[in-house]
Amino acid sequence: MIKTLRLIKTAALVATLSLSGFIASAQTNLSRREASAIAANELKTQMAVQKPKAEAEWAAKQIQYKNFTMKFTTQIFGDKPADGRSLYISLHGGGGAAPKVNDQQWENQKKLYKLKEGVYFVPRAPVDAWNMWHDYPMDELLAEVIKDEIVLDDVNPNKIYVMGYSAGGDGVFQLAPRLADYWAAAAMMAGHPGDAQILNLKNIPFDAFVGGKDAAYHRNELVAQWGNRLDSLQKVYPGDFIHETHVYPDMPHWMNRKDTIAVAWLASFKRNPIPKDVIWIQDDILRDQFYWLGTDVATAKQGQKVRVSISGNKINIIDNQEEMLYIYLNDDMLNLNKKVIVTINGKKVFKQKVSRNADIIKQSVAARLDKGLIFSGKLVVKNGAVTSI
Template identity: 30%
Template sequence: MKLINGLMGGALGVLCLSDALAQSPIAENTYAKWMDEALAGKSPAALNDETMLKEGDVAAAKTKLWAEYKAAAKRAGWDKHLLSVPEPIEKMTAGGKKPKLQAGKLTSDDKTMPYLFMAKGKKPAAGWPMFICLHGGGQHKVDTAHGWDVNTREWQAQMSLTARVYKPAGLYFIPRMADDRLGRWWHKHNIDIFTRMIRDAILFNDVDSNKIYIMGISQGGYGTCHLTPFLADLFAGGGSMAGGMMTVTENLRNVAFRSDIGEKDTMFKRIELAKELHTSIDALKAKDPDGYENVLAIQEGRGHGIDYSKSPSWLITHTRNPYPTKIVWRCYEKAGLYRDNFYWLSLTKTPEKGEFDLTASVDKARNLVTITAEEVIPAKEKDGKATRKPLTSSKVTVNLNDDMVDLDQEVTVMLNGKQVFKGKLKRSRFTMMKNLVKRGDINYAFPAEVTVGG
């Protein structure tokens, strides 16, 4: 199985900090070479940067690092990937004018995804909230990738809903399915495009990385159910509309999730499956009441057509916490991919088959990180039971900052009931750069890390 290593493979970028050079024996051209290799998707050797930070230095270093990272991304041409933010739709349509919408294309291997941006309202000081809007339709036997008119009409319907129905101010990313012959929103090419789009929109379209939402209608609702738990650490919330199905509910602990569905939407068992999904989430919440915020909104008298305004208005009230005190991570396969990062945990290896189950919590008052980690091994025979054992085939990296623990004091890490680390961790600019390169999100530019287990 292929892994998603943060945003590795052409999705990298890192810059040195000029003040670090004054304290470090590393020459500027060495940093530049390292950065160029990283931007090209290569794996440059680690730099022996001895420059360490105090707690009070981290905020300024992050601000400067982000600016340098953005400049490096421009040199690599990343600022040409996306369309710019258009005029707000209210201004485009003022006086009854017909809006002039510009479409672009994003590619992954041989797949091409048409898309456009629509803006509503005024950009907040922290940046645009962004809604990923997945249209309905799906898979159909046609001769060309974009040959099914149903998907085209559903794509256009998302534009109309954004202009007329969705209420929150924000930037709306409206993609069209990349290949009607395959359909679905959870193929590998979709995951690749969406993760790169998010990175580039944060960099160049001034998107608030803690206010990103995914939502969809019908087939797009199924896509939301698939992608929200797989990419949960990227989103503040997910909203499935007129589409119900079971998903990996464990990973939804720290991301808000809502389903809107008509009480008469019985085709493909949509209403039945939506109820089962939220029953599963509620069962987890009963055991863990600080997490798993969710709403099942059944619209009376409605069938497959519902009031689509409710979901985005609910989603916008939620903000991602990139440093939750507790993480529940089922590391599973989606479209042949595994992820090796989830909030503040990372894996040195992903499963060759089966899954990893990790639960981790951080207690700042005690400077304590507690992790349980298991490998789930599939049964050899049909209808057999999977087996579990403590995780040994991968090490676990705990990424930390001063919001989570006091890095001036000793940190203790417990793994599967055993103390595996106790000591002080150093805040490092190079650690911040590595993490920013890997994740493409300044919130995940952790200054300290410790790797345990294996």
């Protein structure tokens, strides 16, 4: 009897292990159709999770992140297109001044631009400082804004634009490159570039405006120089670094609304969420993901550069200064039913199939609610070796 019971328990254990192995296999060896179904279901689930939070934030007209509060107003223009609304995030001027100064600039920004279509979102900076639009925690606050608007107003993640005047222009100079994977295009008005990472703009159009007499902080000279740099980069990378630079010779800091032409220019572009050639330089505010590239923030450092390109089913790591580099993949980027080849500086280091993984799908959905940036496969690059998750 005891022997029989042992046999039964052993059989049950084997069956359990086999079932758990089957479940694990089913979650990590998905077909393209299975991966797509999981992504659609997870997106629906996570949007339902986000909705009550979004509704509460929109009712309060403010977003809280830790001990920071960002107030905002919104205005909707035009009918909603079939592919979803546009979102324009418009940053006011001011800076390191008394709160009433920044409040006045916020009021001015609300009336500064009119849209043909879209949500015009005007936040009030959570702090009164010169770097109020590009210091911590603006990345987190804007990410929350975008998730809320995807849920509440059916904003299309491929039609999100950032723009700003004066100190808001300073913010655009920093946020456009740092968060380039969020934007369809960016427009900078009367700002200062500081130490912004221009190479990160490879895949987003950038429009710059400045008065020729706006000599404070050398804005007029520096914006013109920025435009010249983009001219040069566009020659090196044909088809990328799309831009326009407007220097109005007789205009001071206030350009008398000449910059309003930016709205139509912005609207003419849509984001490509998975460009085939990405340059990523870490800013002083570190990020763990940029388009389909990622890293461990614990080991990342400001100024580290990565450049990776994809051609067919081949991934070429041209430059990588990150200690740990992640490459996220999906079937829109390459064919995951076939082997993926990875080269580092032209040397082949990987040639295998990359499994579609349900956990990676769910993680990418939860991070952004962005259907253009849902990934099912992941490669890890460390010490010159590549492994598949």
